[in-house]
Structures are given as C-alpha cells and as structure tokens.
Amino acid sequence: MAGILTYALHYEGAFNKNSLGAVGEAARLAKELGTEAHVLVLGEDVSDELAGSLGGYAAQKVFKVTGPEGLAQPVIDAMAQVMESEGHDYALFGGGLLGFEIGAGLAARLDAGVTMEVTNVSVEDGKLVAERPILGDSAISESRYKGRGIIIGRLNAFEVPQSTGDSAPVESVDAQFSPWSTKAKMVQRGEQRGADVNIEDAQILVAGGRGLGKAEGFDQLQTLAQAFGGNSAVAATRAVVDAGWYPYAGQIGQTGKTVAPKLYLAAGISGAIQHKVGMQSSENIVAINKDANAPIFEFSDLGIVGDLNKIVPKLTEAIKAKKGG
Ligand SMILES: Cc1cc2nc3c(=O)[nH]c(=O)nc-3n(C[C@H](O)[C@H](O)[C@H](O)COP(=O)(O)OP(=O)(O)OC[C@H]3O[C@@H](n4cnc5c(N)ncnc54)[C@H](O)[C@@H]3O)c2cc1C
Numbered sequence: 001m002a003g004i005l006t007y008a009l010h011y012e013g014a015f016n017k018n019s020l021g022a023v024g025e026a027a028r029l030a031k032e033l034g035t036e037a038h039v040l041v042l043g044e045d046v047s048d049e050l051a052g053s054l055g056g057y058a059a060q061k062v063f064k065v066t067g068p069e070g071l072a073q074p075v076i077d078a079m080a081q082v083m084e085s086e087g088h089d090y091a092l093f094g095g096g097l098l099g100f101e102i103g104a105g106l107a108a109r110l111d112a113g114v115t116m117e118v119t120n121v122s123v124e125d126g127k128l129v130a131e132r133p134i135l136g137d138s139a140i141s142e143s144r145y146k147g148r149g150i151i152i153g154r155l156n157a158f159e160v161p162q163s164t165g166d167s168a169p170v171e172s173v174d175a176q177f178s179p180w181s182t183k184a185k186m187v188q189r190g191e192q193r194g195a196d197v198n199i200e201d202a203q204i205l206v207a208g209g210r211g212l213g214k215a216e217g218f219d220q221l222q223t224l225a226q227a228f229g230g231n232s233a234v235a236a237t238r239a240v241v242d243a244g245w246y247p248y249a250g251q252i253g254q255t256g257k258t259v260a261p262k263l264y265l266a267a268g269i270s271g272a273i274q275h276k277v278g279m280q281s282s283e284n285i286v287a288i289n290k291d292a293n294a295p296i297f298e299f300s301d302l303g304i305v306g307d308l309n310k311i312v313p314k315l316t317e318a319i320k321a322k323k324g325g
Contacts, residue, residue, distance in 0.1 A: 018094030021158030027058030055168030073181035112148035204232035211268015253278035271296025
C-alpha cells in the first residue's frame with residue numbers, strides 16, 4: 001500500500017504543535033492521493049488513548065513503538081521498519097531539529113529522496129511535489145521523487161487543524177533497534193515553549209541581537225515591549241540564543257521561528273540572511289544599529305543609526321508619554 005507516514009513527538013501527554021501540523025498535512029495529501037496517512041509514536045509509556053487521539057487530526061492508523069523517547073536513531077529504526085513492511089511511499093515531518101535529524105537518517109537508510117525546509121506540498125500526477133524557497137526565499141524550487149520521498153517542513157509551515165475528537169486505531173509494533181541506536185541516553189529534558197515567550201502570535205516584536213552586549217541587555221527590551229503594551233513580545237537572534245542570553249523559543253530565523261508581526265523592531269541585530277528569512281514578511285521593519293552599513297538597513301522601513309543603549313530608553317519614554325503613562 002502506498003501511503004504517508006509521519007512521526008508525532010510528544011511530551012508530558014501532549015503532542016508537539018509541529019507534529020500535529022505534519023499529521024494534518026499528511027492526511028490532506030493522502031486524501032488527494034487516494035491513500036492513507038499513518039503516524040508513528042514512540043515512547044516508554046504511551047497510552048493507547050493518547051496515540052489514538054491523533055485520529056482527531058485525520059490520521060487513519062497509529063503505530064505505537066516502545067522505546068527511548070525524544071532521540072532520533074530509535075525513531076529512524078522504527079520508521080524504516082514500518083515504511084518497509086507497510087509500503088509507505090512518503091514520510092512527512094513538521095520541521096524542528098529532531099525532524100531534520102530523523103528525516104535525514106531515514107533518507108539515508110531507505111535510499112530515498114529528501115527535501116528540507118519545505119513550505120508547501122502538492123499532488124501532481126498521483127505523486128507528491130515539495131516546494132522549497134531558495135536563494136534567500138527569492139525563488140521556489142520543486143522536488144519530485146523517483147522512489148520514496150522524505151519531506152521535512154519548515155518549522156510551523158503546516159497549519160495545525162482543529163481536532164475533531166475522533167480516535168484512530170492503534171497498532172503496537174515491536175521495533176528492532178540497531179545496537180548504536182540505544183547507546184545515547186536522554187539525561188535531561190527541558191522545554192522552553194511559549195508559556196512566557198510566544199513570538200508567533202505577537203503583533204509587535206522587539207528583537208535583540210549581539211549588540212545588546214550581555215543577557216541583561218534584554219531587560220531594556222522587555223521594558224520597551226511592555227511600554228508598547230497589548231500583544232507585544234521580545235524575540236532574539238540565534239547568536240544570543242546560542243550565547244544563552246535568551247531562550248530558543250524566542251529565536252527568529254532559519255533555525256528558529258518565522259514571524260510576520262505588524263511591527264518588528266530590531267536592536268543590535270546585523271541582519272544576517274538566516275535571520276532575515278524568519279522576519280522579512282513583517283509589515284513594518286524598524287532597525288537600530290550603530291553601524292550605518294549593517295545589512296539590516298537594506299530591508300528596513302525605518303533605520304536608526306546609533307547606540308541602542310541610548311535610543312531604546314528614550315524610545316520607551318516617548319512611547320509611555322504618548323500613551324499617557
Ligand atoms: C545554518 C545556520 C542557521 C542559522 N540560523 C539562524 C537563525 O535561525 N536565526 C538567526 O538570527 N541567526 C541564524 N544564524 C546565524 C546568523 O548567520 C548570524 O550569525 C546571526 O543572526 C547574527 O546575530 P546578531 O545579529 O545578533 O549578531 P551580529 O551579527 O554580531 O550583529 C550584532 C550587531 O549589533 C550592532 N551593534 C553592536 N553594538 C551596538 C550598539 N551598542 N547599538 C546598536 N547596535 C550595536 C553591530 O553593529 C552588529 O550589526 C544561522 C547561521 C547558520 C550558519
């Protein structure tokens with residue numbers, strides 16, 4: 001049977017948003033192909049109820065595998081085994097670092113074609129075609145597959161459908177893990193998801209980069225975001241996330257989130273292409289940078305050349321005054 005297999009990552013009894021997006025997208029595509037969308041769930045203690053709840057996102061069957069959760073290699077083993085035995089033609093992932101790792105490993109294992117950073121998938125002549133932006137998102141390339149295809153979406157590329165509350169049949173699979181697949185152990189798991197940093201829904205984003213100088217530099221951006229009030233949040237570049245100044249949940253860019261707020265204000269950000277791809281659809285882009293030649297000014301609606309440590313507090317005062325507080 002041809003079909004599409006996805007992998008759903010779960011944590012503390014809930015599925016990851018990207019995974020649910022992939023499940024919904026696989027179901028949509030499978031319907032168009034006249035085939036089925038299946039999901040693989042792997043963990044030490046996954047209940048049939050949780051696994052079956054993926055039926056609410058239109059999955060037709062869920063394969064449940066017992067094994068170490070959150071690591072790529074065991075998932076690659078299990079997905080390869082299920083794809084071989086069930087004859088799935090495609091695997092679809094919702095993006096994120098784990099999806100990239102599993103997808104790449106699966107492509108190597110099955111000798112399949114692989115496309116990453118996919119933003120759209122369509123059906124043509126009974127086969128899937130994956131679209132991927134290239135050249136700094138200025139053009140779209142299309143990938144078709146001679147044999148099996150592994151499609152890995154850009155983070156949050158696939159919309160999460162509303163659950164219908166339906167349940168899918170769950171089949172337990174006894175996966176054979178390769179000796180090297182069980183060598184890595186999950187020592188600790190921490191989540192930095194949207195509880196306090198939810199940049200995707202914010203209408204105003206104040207983003208900080210290495211120009212802030214230190215982690216405490218973000219305090220002034222928090223104050224500025226508070227002065228804006230309403231639906232505003234603070235975001236960051238990868239450079240400062242890697243430095244431990246700000247949580248990954250707030251990272252914009254190629255390996256972070258894609259945002260499109262009404263106002264995006266950059267403080268101390270150079271405007272590297274990997275950052276630009278995550279924010280270039282913002283309605284209004286304002287940048288503060290002490291270097292008049294910083295690349296960010298090339299795609300800003302308003303550029304302020306100067307020291308952010310002087311400009312941000314003044315801007316905050318001005319906004320507070322305008323708002324009467
Ligand atoms: C595969 C890959 C994926 C990547 N993914 C991402 C991603 O998802 N997101 C991302 O952001 N980056 C990503 N990067 C990194 C990216 O290439 C840049 O290194 C990063 O965006 C730079 O961050 P930055 O602008 O904070 O730092 P810098 O490039 O160091 O820029 C700091 C800026 O601050 C200015 N500045 C310094 N002091 C002040 C001051 N007092 N007042 C005003 N301005 C000041 C400087 O003039 C400079 O322009 C990725 C890179 C690779 C290779």
